[in-house]
Amino acid sequence: MSKVNNLNIESKCVHAGIGEYENGPVVPPIYQTSTFKFESADHGGALFAGKQKGYIYTRMQNPTIEAMEDAVAVLEGGYKSLGCASGMAAIHTVFASLLKAGDHVVCSKSVYGPTNTLLATVLSKFNIESTFVNTSDIKKVEEAINDNTKIIYIETPGNPTLETTDLEAVAKIAHNNNAKLVVDNTFMSPVLQRPFDFGTDIIVHSMTKFLNGHADVVAGIVVVKDEETYLHFRKTLNQIGGVIDPFNSFLVHRGLKTLALRMKKHSENAIVIAEFLENHPKVEWVRFPGLKSFPNYEIAQKQHKAPGGMISFELKGGLEAGKILMNSVELCQLAVSLGGVESLIQHPASMTHLTMGKEARETAGITDGLVRLSVGIENVDDIIDDLSRALEKI
Ligand SMILES: *Cc1c(COP(=O)(O)O)cnc(C)c1O
Secondary structure, X not given: OOOHHHOOHHHHHHHOOOOOOOOOOXXXXXXXXXXXXXXXXXXXXXXXXXXXXXXXXXXXXXXXXXXXXXXXHHHHOOOEEEEEOOHHHHHHHHHHHHOOOOXXXXXXXXXXXXXXXXXXXXXXXXXXXXXXXXXXXXXXXXXXXXXXXXXXXXXXXXXXXXXXXXXXXXXXXXXHOOOEEEEEOOOOHHHHOOHHHHOOOEEEEEOOOOOOOOOOOOOEEEEEOOHHHHHHHXXXXXXXXXXXXXXXXXXXXXXXXXXXXXXXXXXXXXXXXHHHHHOOOOEEEEEOOOOOOOOOHHHHHHHOOOOOOEEEEEEOOHHHHHHHHHHHOOOOEEOOOOOOOOOEEEOOOOOOOHHHOHHHHHHOOOOOOEEEEEOOOOOHHHHHHHHHHHHHOO
16 A cells, blocks of 8 residues: 555556455455454454454445545545545535534535535534635635634535635635635546645545546545544444445446546547637637636646546527537437536536526526536547537527
């Protein structure tokens, strides 16, 4: 494990979390078992007392899960990580571990919908208050801090506007105010953005997206930097129960091996597509961290190793144009989620955010012509042909 830390990212993706196993398999076996036999009463006692290393029950720990967790910890440069049943379970584990009644959270306004809802409607019932601000504006973060602020929660680039936050600046604010900086690194993955390098305390991921990368698993992870935090979070996760299972861990670990390759291809494709869209007469504007026109271009250059695979763009014809585009694409799949090998396209105003109503949508920055594209790893000419043909129909 120590040797793997010195490797380059592509090699880390292939080798991280792989140990030695009985019979010599090159990948960790799937320990599809709920529980583990004790050799004797004393052995069971020693395991529970933490005096001996070993496995007890899969909600507590399992070798297949642990192997995948080790891999993600290596990729993020953390101490250890905690595999969770979903990205939301990971985010909940962090909040439940760090917050108590009377505490306050400052959160990015441009954040994954259910994260907003978890804070605003679930945790608020337990007297935990949240303030949502545009965290790409550092002044707004400073203004939102209160005496009882315990967490600054940043998603960068944010969902769906791709607003990008200066993590180094926000980390300073957090630490000057005795708060923890928690970063959702789902959109970039550790291959393109390493939040710990900028002072982040805790990283979360929806592994459903780029980390697994094959649109066949729902899973999440929390990555921490020290043992004390790890043990505290592990206890909380064990009590909440939102753990990942061995088979999904196996699949995610398999996906991680190609993460560096995939992120490179996602980024290369997205750069070409973003430029194509920016020059298209049916497109009003394009938001993509790799474009010079990107509002937070400087921060993106500082924080990202490549611009990633997520593009937002605004169609000139609003709601109707969006529907036509959705109904005309063939290669790009009409689906929520992101980060898989296949290109996925989504039109919030006619789909995910339809019931919200136009006014509420616009307050949230979701305009009628807004389209979100998760660029896959197909041949870029095929994706452009598909978009080009569909845009012609508008
Ligand atoms: C999908 C997503 C989540 C939630 O993850 P699930 O695995 O769906 O629970 C959280 N944050 C971001 C940025 C996401 O895209």
